Amino acid sequence: MAENLSVLVVDTATRRAIVALVRGGIVVAEAFHEQPTTHAERLVAMTTEVLERSGAGLESIDRLAIGMGPGSFTGVRVGMGFAKGLGFARGIGGVGVMSLEAMAYAARRIVGARRVFSLLDAKKGEVFVASFDGQGRRGLGPEHLARDRVQRWMDTVEPWGKRVVVGEVAEELDLRNVELIRDRSCDLPGAEAMAALAVARAASDDLALLEPLYVRPPDITQPAG
Structure with missing residues (x-):
């Protein structure tokens, strides 16, 4: 049943990066990182920590809850890229969740x-x-x-x-x-809410088409002539 799904939450859109395993609506294990400039460097370690603490493997994950923004441009891209990579590599469906x-x-x-x-x-x-x-x-x-x-x-x-x-x-x-x-x-966005919204969706998103929700256009710096 949908409410018993194991959901891996990945969100780096805000100053607080989150990786969490939520099973049956309960947060089983969770890792935070609150230094936005190093979210990318910490994601693998955070994911490993959460899986080890929960006793789960990636093969047991039913769905990914992917933070799609809005938030920082770099943060949104980092988290979405990482989560989509997991989904493609392991065949795990994912749902984009708005902050x-x-x-x-x-x-x-x-x-x-x-x-x-x-x-x-x-x-x-x-x-x-x-x-x-x-x-x-x-x-x-x-x-x-x-x-x-x-x-x-x-x-x-x-x-x-x-x-x-x-x-x-x-x-x-x-x-x-x-x-x-x-x-x-x-x-800020939390793991329990993100997982609940992902589970509420009848089907996963097409990860190939899932795009960041920036809301504000990115700054573009023209190269020097």
Whole structure:
């Protein structure tokens, strides 16, 4: 049954890289790395650690939950490339999971069926934003906004009542009329939520077609003439 699948979670889209084995909705083993510039160098060791601690082999993995962004351009590419490589090499199906959706999913475990606004630091004075209704359906977003435009965007989406907001970056913003949920599970994308969203999908994505969700166009530097 789908709920008993063994899911290997790989996400390096944010400052906190995660590799985790989730079986039957329970995190069996998990490894973190919080130095974004060395996520790539740590992925193999993190995966080995998780498999050894869980007593599992890659042959026992039923599905990959792959962090597809948004997040840092390099981070998203690193994690997706690594996870897709595992999938191709071992014949494991994978599902791309959006960072902001995983955060909203985890928040609903805390606040119930309410609209959630997910915020993620996009650097350069901007924030990635998206809204999700009480059933997890995406409303507006994902998009990137200047920090001083986030309040106006939320006012447009939900003009009345307190808004449930998740994401560690929210504490750095001057937001009004919000209920800020601070919890490790939804400050950034978490393994349990990512695995649950991957399992909820009826079928895996075509890994050959799975692309990063950058939201903001990458910076392009023209070569010197």
